[in-house]
Amino acid sequence: MADAFVPEMLGRRDASGQIARQLRTAISSGVWEPGERLPTELELADTFDVSRATAREALKLLSATGLVVSARGSHGGTFVSVPNAVDVAEQLSDSIGLWYRAGNVTLHDVDEARWVLEMHCVDLAARRRTPRDLEAIKAPVEASRDFNMDIADWLDLDLEFHTAITKAAKNQILELAMTAIHLSRPATNTVFVELLDRATVTDQHEAIYLAISDSDPQKAQEAFQRHVSYLDEVRRQALADLNASEVIVSTLPAIRHSAANRPIAAE
Amino acid sequence: MADAFVPEMLGRRDASGQIARQLRTAISSGVWEPGERLPTELELADTFDVSRATAREALKLLSATGLVVSARGSHGGTFVSVPNAVDVAEQLSDSIGLWYRAGNVTLHDVDEARWVLEMHCVDLAARRRTPRDLEAIKAPVEASRDFNMDIADWLDLDLEFHTAITKAAKNQILELAMTAIHLSRPATNTVFVELLDRATVTDQHEAIYLAISDSDPQKAQEAFQRHVSYLDEVRRQALADLNASEVIVSTLPAIRHSAANRPIAAE
DNA sequence: CAATGTTGAATGTTAGACCTTTAAACCGAG
DNA sequence: CTCGGTTTAAAGGTCTAACATTCAACATTG
Numbered sequence: 001m002a003d004a005f006v007p008e009m010l011g012r013r014d015a016s017g018q019i020a021r022q023l024r025t026a027i028s029s030g031v032w033e034p035g036e037r038l039p040t041e042l043e044l045a046d047t048f049d050v051s052r053a054t055a056r057e058a059l060k061l062l063s064a065t066g067l068v069v070s071a072r073g074s075h076g077g078t079f080v081s082v083p084n085a086v087d088v089a090e091q092l093s094d095s096i097g098l099w100y101r102a103g104n105v106t107l108h109d110v111d112e113a114r115w116v117l118e119m120h121c122v123d124l125a126a127r128r129r130t131p132r133d134l135e136a137i138k139a140p141v142e143a144s145r146d147f148n149m150d151i152a153d154w155l156d157l158d159l160e161f162h163t164a165i166t167k168a169a170k171n172q173i174l175e176l177a178m179t180a181i182h183l184s185r186p187a188t189n190t191v192f193v194e195l196l197d198r199a200t201v202t203d204q205h206e207a208i209y210l211a212i213s214d215s216d217p218q219k220a221q222e223a224f225q226r227h228v229s230y231l232d233e234v235r236r237q238a239l240a241d242l243n244a245s246e247v248i249v250s251t252l253p254a255i256r257h258s259a260a261n262r263p264i265a266a267e
Numbered sequence: 268m269a270d271a272f273v274p275e276m277l278g279r280r281d282a283s284g285q286i287a288r289q290l291r292t293a294i295s296s297g298v299w300e301p302g303e304r305l306p307t308e309l310e311l312a313d314t315f316d317v318s319r320a321t322a323r324e325a326l327k328l329l330s331a332t333g334l335v336v337s338a339r340g341s342h343g344g345t346f347v348s349v350p351n352a353v354d355v356a357e358q359l360s361d362s363i364g365l366w367y368r369a370g371n372v373t374l375h376d377v378d379e380a381r382w383v384l385e386m387h388c389v390d391l392a393a394r395r396r397t398p399r400d401l402e403a404i405k406a407p408v409e410a411s412r413d414f415n416m417d418i419a420d421w422l423d424l425d426l427e428f429h430t431a432i433t434k435a436a437k438n439q440i441l442e443l444a445m446t447a448i449h450l451s452r453p454a455t456n457t458v459f460v461e462l463l464d465r466a467t468v469t470d471q472h473e474a475i476y477l478a479i480s481d482s483d484p485q486k487a488q489e490a491f492q493r494h495v496s497y498l499d500e501v502r503r504q505a506l507a508d509l510n511a512s513e514v515i516v517s518t519l520p521a522i523r524h525s526a527a528n529r530p531i532a533a534e
Numbered sequence: 535c536a537a538t539g540t541t542g543a544a545t546g547t548t549a550g551a552c553c554t555t556t557a558a559a560c561c562g563a564g
Numbered sequence: 565c566t567c568g569g570t571t572t573a574a575a576g577g578t579c580t581a582a583c584a585t586t587c588a589a590c591a592t593t594g
Contacts (some may be wrong), residue, residue, distance in 0.1 A: 016327070016578090020331075024361065028361055028364055033368065034365060034369050050578075051580070053320060053579070054577085054578060056545085056546090057578095060283070060328055061327055061330070063328070064287075065332060065358050065362070066362070070546090071545075071586090071587085072544060072546070072585065073587030073588065074587050074588045074589070075543080075544080075589090076545055076586075077543095077544065077545080078545085082365050082366060082371060085371075088358075088359065088362050094294075094295055095355050098294075098348075098349050098350060099350075099352075101300065104352075109439050109441075112440075113444075116384075117384075171376050172366065172371060173372060173376050174379075174383065177444055280546090283546085308575080317547075317548085318547060318548045319550095320548070320549090321547060321548080323576085326576095337575090337576060338556085338575085339556065339574095339575060340557060341555085341557050341572085341574045343555075343556065344575065344576080345575095345576085
């Protein structure tokens with residue numbers, strides 16, 4: 001995998017973009033490992049026969065996605081980096097937000113993806129949770145028993161609860177997806193939260209917590225299913241109260257809990 | 268076109284990054300809608316009291332994630348854009364690939380996420396597939412009955428099959444996630460495919476297709492479950508046949524930075 | 535020996551120039 | 565008046581040549 005980097009001739013347009021693409025491909029295919037240093041800006045400029053400014057712009061394109069980081073100083077340079085998960089999730093949520101505004105995705109798409117993913121996180125959390133995970137899940141449930149809390153704070157606790165479950169599932173990929181969806185919630189959600197009955201929601205959260213605590217995936221999924229159904233019903237109600245003629249009514253997929261849904265080889 | 272853009276004073280370090288963050292926030296919060304034009308490079312440079320080159324670099328940072336596009340010409344400029352789904356998926360898969368190489372995610376994480384997501388895509392596909400979707404799912408199944416085919420071509424058909432199912436589920440978010448995972452497959456997988464029995468795999472594919480064709484979500488999930496179980500078993504077998512320590516080396520190159528390399532931390 | 539200065543190499547930023555592209559304004563021929 | 569070519573202004577793309585800042589290693593000094 002430690003092949004040399006072989007630059008190709010540039011076309012006449014978009015020099016910085018072409019250089020960035022070549023470097024990106026090289027990084028993906030292992031020419032440089034994470035932590036290794038790329039050529040300096042001056043060397044790249046020389047290699048591709050462009051000015052330093054153009055080479056810099058190419059590196060900026062890579063640094064925007066966290067593929068590389070730059071450091072100044074005598075032993076500085078540009079280094080292959082491992083993208084930060086939160087940054088990636090933020091970029092994802094930015095994209096989702098724009099898709100939503102452009103009408104390329106609907107609220108229903110985002111909600112559906114969220115429930116699908118979280119349903120499985122709940123299952124996995126019940127199987128893999130550590131005592132520490134349980135603490136992290138329990139804390140926001142108990143804290144949200146204070147019903148005089150500000151709505152924003154209460155929502156933060158809700159997010160904390162769901163995030164803790166996601167983490168307990170111990171799958172980085174699923175966690176990334178959930179984080180992105182959570183981050184794009186403010187852009188997509190908002191209207192229905194005021195109509196929720198906090199005691200009901202908190203009870204449902206507690207039921208989920210208890211099932212996870214019992215390491216009972218099926219019970220956890222059922223509890224989560226009830227939670228989702230309640231939220232969905234409140235939402236339908238709200239839509240019905242409004243002039244809902246043009247709003248597409250959300251239809252959640254009937255998600256079966258799945259004793260069978262666990263195919264993956266054990267670690 | 269809600270609020271005006273209010274630039275903030277810059278700190279002393281990383282001017283282009285700070286400008287990019289401000290613009291990014293402004294775009295996310297709807298200061299400019301998709302399609303609208305941002306200030307010109309010269310105007311931005313003037314606004315933030317930096318040189319044009321620095322303003323340009325800030326815009327490059329945004330264009331790298333597809334948040335904006337630039338156009339030359341008299342009525343050119345930098346415009347808010349809706350990121351292309353495939354580009355976003357590619358960036359995601361690049362990140363996943365690097366996480367894998369750095370040991371932050373395992374093959375197991377990626378596989379598990381894939382099966383979790385696809386299990387639900389299969390369910391949704393059975394509910395929502397159009398006749399056209401069915402065609403797209405059926406074609407690669409029939410084509411892969413030619414067992415003399417090159418392994419690479421056969422793999423392409425496999426990908427085509429799974430992609431068609433994903434599309435039939437009609438959820439952009441899930442489709443994005445699946446695309447990213449599929450794109451990162453070459454970086455993570457490919458060891459076990461040679462051990463598969465093509466006839467078995469194709470039969471399983473056909474069973475999934477038939478269930479989707481029957482609009483029977485449960486049967487479809489069960490068929491998919493059998494497919495996954497088979498793949499999982501082959502993989503276990505392969506792992507058992509090899510020396511475990513070798514496998515770890517070859518499939519999970521535990522890359523650690525040499526002392527000379529700069530430790531990576533996104534700020 | 536420890537604190538302090540020097541220096542070299544790299545990125546960060548600036549300034550101004552020129553090139554290329556694009557659409558609109560212009561203008562002359564039919 | 566219309567059509568088609570030409571001009572032109574505006575904007576991004578690139579180049580050059582500096583200067584500024586940072587940082588580690590080395591040298592110097594108290």
